[in-house]
Amino acid sequence: MSLLEVENLSAGYGKVDVLFDISFSLMPGKSLGIVGPNGVGKSTLLKTIAGEITPKSGLISLQGQTIAGKKPEDIVRAGLSLVPEGRQIFSGLTVTENLMLGLTGRKDKSTSKIALEQVQQLFPVLISHANHQAGMLSGGQQQQLAISRALLSDPKVLLLDEPSLGLAPTVIMDVFGKLKEIIANKTAVVIVEQRAHLVTSFADETIVIRDGQIQAKLRPEDAKNEELLRKAYFGLGV
Amino acid sequence: MQSILDAISLGGTYALAALGLGLVFGVLRLVNFAHAELITISAYIMVVTNDLPLIFSFLLAALTATILAIITELTVYRRLRGTGPAIMLIASFGLSVGLQKSYELIFGALPRSAAVAPWMTGSVQIANLNVTISSLVTVAMTIVILIAMGYLVDYTTLGLQLRAASADFKTARLLGVRSNRLITSSFAISGVLAAFVGFIIVVENPQVEPMFGLNITILALVGIVIGGISTLRGCALGGFIVGFILSLLNTFLGNARVYAYSYLFLAVVIILLVRPGGILSKRNEMERV
Amino acid sequence: MSNNKLVGLTRFKPIELLVPLIVVFVLSITIGLLSASLELAVQFALCNLVMVLALQVFIGNSGVLSFGHGAFAMIGAWVSGMSTASERVKGNALALENLWQPLVGWNFNLYVSIIFAMIAGGLIAAISGAFLMRLNGLAAGIATFAVLGLFYNFFFNNTKLGPGSQALPAVPKFSGVYEPLLLSIIAIILVYCLNVSSIGRKLRATREDLMAAPALGISIQKVRWIAFTLSGALAGLSGGMYVHVAGTWQVQDYYLVFTFLTLAMLVIGGSASMWGAVVGTLVVTAVGQVLLLWEQGKSLLGLKIDLPNGARSLIIAASLVGMLLWRSSGLTNGQEFKLRVRNKL
Numbered sequence: 001m002s003l004l005e006v007e008n009l010s011a012g013y014g015k016v017d018v019l020f021d022i023s024f025s026l027m028p029g030k031s032l033g034i035v036g037p038n039g040v041g042k043s044t045l046l047k048t049i050a051g052e053i054t055p056k057s058g059l060i061s062l063q064g065q066t067i068a069g070k071k072p073e074d075i076v077r078a079g080l081s082l083v084p085e086g087r088q089i090f091s092g093l094t095v096t097e098n099l100m101l102g103l104t105g106r107k108d109k110s111t112s113k114i115a116l117e118q119v120q121q122l123f124p125v126l127i128s129h130a131n132h133q134a135g136m137l138s139g140g141q142q143q144q145l146a147i148s149r150a151l152l153s154d155p156k157v158l159l160l161d162e163p164s165l166g167l168a169p170t171v172i173m174d175v176f177g178k179l180k181e182i183i184a185n186k187t188a189v190v191i192v193e194q195r196a197h198l199v200t201s202f203a204d205e206t207i208v209i210r211d212g213q214i215q216a217k218l219r220p221e222d223a224k225n226e227e228l229l230r231k232a233y234f235g236l237g238v
Numbered sequence: 239m240q241s242i243l244d245a246i247s248l249g250g251t252y253a254l255a256a257l258g259l260g261l262v263f264g265v266l267r268l269v270n271f272a273h274a275e276l277i278t279i280s281a282y283i284m285v286v287t288n289d290l291p292l293i294f295s296f297l298l299a300a301l302t303a304t305i306l307a308i309i310t311e312l313t314v315y316r317r318l319r320g321t322g323p324a325i326m327l328i329a330s331f332g333l334s335v336g337l338q339k340s341y342e343l344i345f346g347a348l349p350r351s352a353a354v355a356p357w358m359t360g361s362v363q364i365a366n367l368n369v370t371i372s373s374l375v376t377v378a379m380t381i382v383i384l385i386a387m388g389y390l391v392d393y394t395t396l397g398l399q400l401r402a403a404s405a406d407f408k409t410a411r412l413l414g415v416r417s418n419r420l421i422t423s424s425f426a427i428s429g430v431l432a433a434f435v436g437f438i439i440v441v442e443n444p445q446v447e448p449m450f451g452l453n454i455t456i457l458a459l460v461g462i463v464i465g466g467i468s469t470l471r472g473c474a475l476g477g478f479i480v481g482f483i484l485s486l487l488n489t490f491l492g493n494a495r496v497y498a499y500s501y502l503f504l505a506v507v508i509i510l511l512v513r514p515g516g517i518l519s520k521r522n523e524m525e526r527v
Numbered sequence: 528m529s530n531n532k533l534v535g536l537t538r539f540k541p542i543e544l545l546v547p548l549i550v551v552f553v554l555s556i557t558i559g560l561l562s563a564s565l566e567l568a569v570q571f572a573l574c575n576l577v578m579v580l581a582l583q584v585f586i587g588n589s590g591v592l593s594f595g596h597g598a599f600a601m602i603g604a605w606v607s608g609m610s611t612a613s614e615r616v617k618g619n620a621l622a623l624e625n626l627w628q629p630l631v632g633w634n635f636n637l638y639v640s641i642i643f644a645m646i647a648g649g650l651i652a653a654i655s656g657a658f659l660m661r662l663n664g665l666a667a668g669i670a671t672f673a674v675l676g677l678f679y680n681f682f683f684n685n686t687k688l689g690p691g692s693q694a695l696p697a698v699p700k701f702s703g704v705y706e707p708l709l710l711s712i713i714a715i716i717l718v719y720c721l722n723v724s725s726i727g728r729k730l731r732a733t734r735e736d737l738m739a740a741p742a743l744g745i746s747i748q749k750v751r752w753i754a755f756t757l758s759g760a761l762a763g764l765s766g767g768m769y770v771h772v773a774g775t776w777q778v779q780d781y782y783l784v785f786t787f788l789t790l791a792m793l794v795i796g797g798s799a800s801m802w803g804a805v806v807g808t809l810v811v812t813a814v815g816q817v818l819l820l821w822e823q824g825k826s827l828l829g830l831k832i833d834l835p836n837g838a839r840s841l842i843i844a845a846s847l848v849g850m851l852l853w854r855s856s857g858l859t860n861g862q863e864f865k866l867r868v869r870n871k872l
Contacts, residue, residue, distance in 0.1 A: 269665065269668075269669070314848060314852065317852050318851060318852065318855075321851075321855050323664070323665055324586075324590060324591075324592050324664070324668075325851055325855045327592060327665075327668065328592070328790060328794055328847070328851065329847075329848055329851045329852075331787065331790065331847075332787075332791065332794075332844045332845075332847035332848040332851070333844070333848055335787050335840060335844040335847075336841055336844035336845050336847075336848060339837050339838070339840045339841035339844060340841060342837045343835060343837055343838065343841070347836075347837070456672060456676065459669050459672070460669055460670075460672065460673050463665075463666045463669045463670065467665070467666065496680075496683075496684040497680065497681065497684060499676055499677070499680040500677050500680045500681050503673040503674070503676050503677035503680070504677065506670070506673050507655075507658065507670065507673060507674075507677075510658070510662060510666065510670055511658045511661070514661050514662050514663070514666065515663075515666075516666075
């Protein structure tokens with residue numbers, strides 16, 4: 001059974017629809033990439049799945065349960081977590097306080113301590129900067145904090161909105177390496193990215209969204225195919 | 239000495255009022271004019287139940303204020319979420335006037351009074367100085383409450399969620415913070431704080447009429463703006479400053495003391511000129527409202 | 528529309544201006560002629576209308592709240608009232624025994640005094656606006672309250688420049704509905720033109736996006752300041768009118784009740800348009816009059832409801848909150864007058 005199922009989803013802001021008829025499914029332990037030109041609605045898609053935006057029509061279900069139209073705080077408890085664009089860490093709070101907040105959406109609080117230790121192992125920077133103000137961390141460190149925070153709610157599906165934004169190449173490699181570990185731990189991952197190459201070669205499958213609709217589905221091998229990528233992005237007949 | 243104590247006492251009272259306002263503002267971006275009516279109802283209840291032991295009278299007042307606060311949230315403010323601070327502010331203005339008129343209909347337009355906590359009048363001798371009991375008690379109470387609030391905000395889960403929601407409500411929800419529960423809690427706490435303020439004021443000024451809490455609320459609102467509206471500390475500080483200055487003005491202006499408010503407002507304007515974001519903010523920082 | 532006189536007004540639609548004018552004109556004349564008390568009610572309503580228009584031009588376009596306009600009305604009313612009250616009264620009234628001597632002889636023609644009222648209102652708004660507009664929307668709103676409080680406290684206690692907490696007597700009254708009506712019409716035209724002018728558009732741009740506006744070369748502070756000053760002048764006009772309808776100047780008349788009432792009128796009508804200001808004033812005045820009748824135990828068209836005193840304000844407050852809950856853009860839904868609804872948006 002698919003872990004995350006999106007069917008004929010349409011969403012937008014106010015009277016303006018941004019996404020039309022989006023459908024895809026995600027299996028446990030798999031990763032899905034989402035690419036497309038700027039402003040096409042990739043962030044909107046993630047926000048809609050995470051509950052920040054109410055869909056206009058369509059179905060979203062997590063492990064067979066409908067989550068479309070539910071509140072974000074309930075969707076987190078159901079096992080889906082979003083790492084928002086720009087990280088959105090609480091810069092006035094300490095690293096540890098940020099992590100504590102991540103535990104808010106955790107259903108099984110008895111395993112909180114273990115979970116905390118796990119993310120700290122995954123991202124040692126959380127230990128070394130435990131009591132520092134989160135706003136003092138570098139971009140890459142903040143990204144690690146944001147991911148850890150989202151992981152603490154014990155999600156079965158982790159959504160990431162442009163995790164590589166503003167990060168140096170080596171840092172990006174590091175973060176994506178950690179994402180591989182996370183996926184290996186049976187958390188399914190959906191990544192929205194600007195860097196088409198990066199995510200296409202990384203994810204099990206990548207969908208290309210253009211003009212509000214899915215135009216193409218790519219496999220990791222396709223990442224080397226410049227021609228294919230360009231066609232998918234710019235719609236010159238795929 | 240008494241003047242300093244008075245100033246601290248008034249400052250503390252205003253700090254509590256400002257804190258109540260700041261709590262709700264933090265999570266909802268709502269400037270709640272109706273907070274005045276929470277203070278007023280607390281005072282009314284205390285006066286009307288004055289034959290009961292003080293502690294029961296106060297608990298009743300606090301309960302009423304808290305319930306009223308929660309009702310206003312459930313019926314009005316919840317439906318206005320997302321409409322913007324201006325609309326919510328006007329709504330709170332309307333709610334405030336509506337409640338004032340309701341009090342007029344229920345309690346009458348003439349003041350109700352009773353000697354609440356008469357043991358607080360009078361003075362004691364401490365180290366050769368004569369100080370009023372009420373100012374001592376007020377200062378002690380406000381210090382205790384402020385410390386308790388500080389603990390709540392800095393060391394409890396609720397406080398952490400409040401701080402997070404004040405900084406970034408959307409992201410807090412994405413992490414699982416239950417927005418409705420949090421907002422209702424803020425209103426409840428603000429109701430309790432309002433009850434304390436109502437109690438403190440009614441001891442000194444036992445004439446309760448529908449506009450009882452209006453003065454302090456307006457000044458406390460001004461206070462949170464000059465203190466720094468985006469942090470609870472800033473709000474409390476701003477409230478304290480306003481109360482402190484007002485008290486000193488009253489004491490030292492002599493005959494010109496009727497103009498105390500004018501001087502106060504002038505001082506406020508000057509502070510805002512220098513620090514538009516409030517005293518605790520960095521220079522020229524503006525809150526994006 | 529290529530009409531040289533209207534160069535610069537790009538969204539001017541004659542019907543949007545004409546209909547409100549006609550409505551106000553017709554209603555004022557017909558109702559004002561029905562009885563003496565109704566004439567007074569219409570006169571007061573027209574004063575309120577000008578104030579609501581003043582609020583609309585600033586709040587509606589900038590999105591910044593102001594609770595301070597009562598102060599500008601207060602000043603305008605003071606200027607107009609002081610300079611038209613009879614010298615004999617100023618010199619002898621008990622409330623004015625400490626009056627600064629030059630003020631006793633201070634005397635202008637009524638219309639001149641109203642012009643001065645506008646100037647005074649605009650001036651005070653300009654001065655206070657110079658620093659108020661540096662503040663962000665919310666802080667500015669609260670700070671405007673401080674301005675109102677300042678003026679109220681000052682005038683309430685000062686007996687050198689005015690009657691303090693008492694009333695200034697013997698201010699000449701308007702002879703009928705026509706004078707305030709004429710002034711209201713001028714105000715309506717002014718506000719409409721401002722709304723459709725480039726200042727209006729720039730101001731609305733700052734309301735929509737605080738970050739984008741400067742990128743377009745719009746100085747947020749400057750544009751807000753201009754609007755604030757102009758609306759202050761209109762508030763001054765409102766005060767100047769009020770004082771000649773009431774025949775007296777009393778500081779309480781321009782404080783919280785006035786502020787609340789005019790704000791309620793604006794919100795209920797719809798703060799985004801001049802038509803909203805007109806509709807709001809009309810509706811709230813009408814409802815208020817009916818409620819007043821019932822409060823007084825009278826019947827209207829056979830219907831009589833016993834209302835206790837104070838219920839009227841409660842109902843208006845409840846209507847304000849109710850309107851915000853139902854439709855925060857007010858009865859006019861943020862639009863100027865439209866002949867028909869062209870597309871259902």
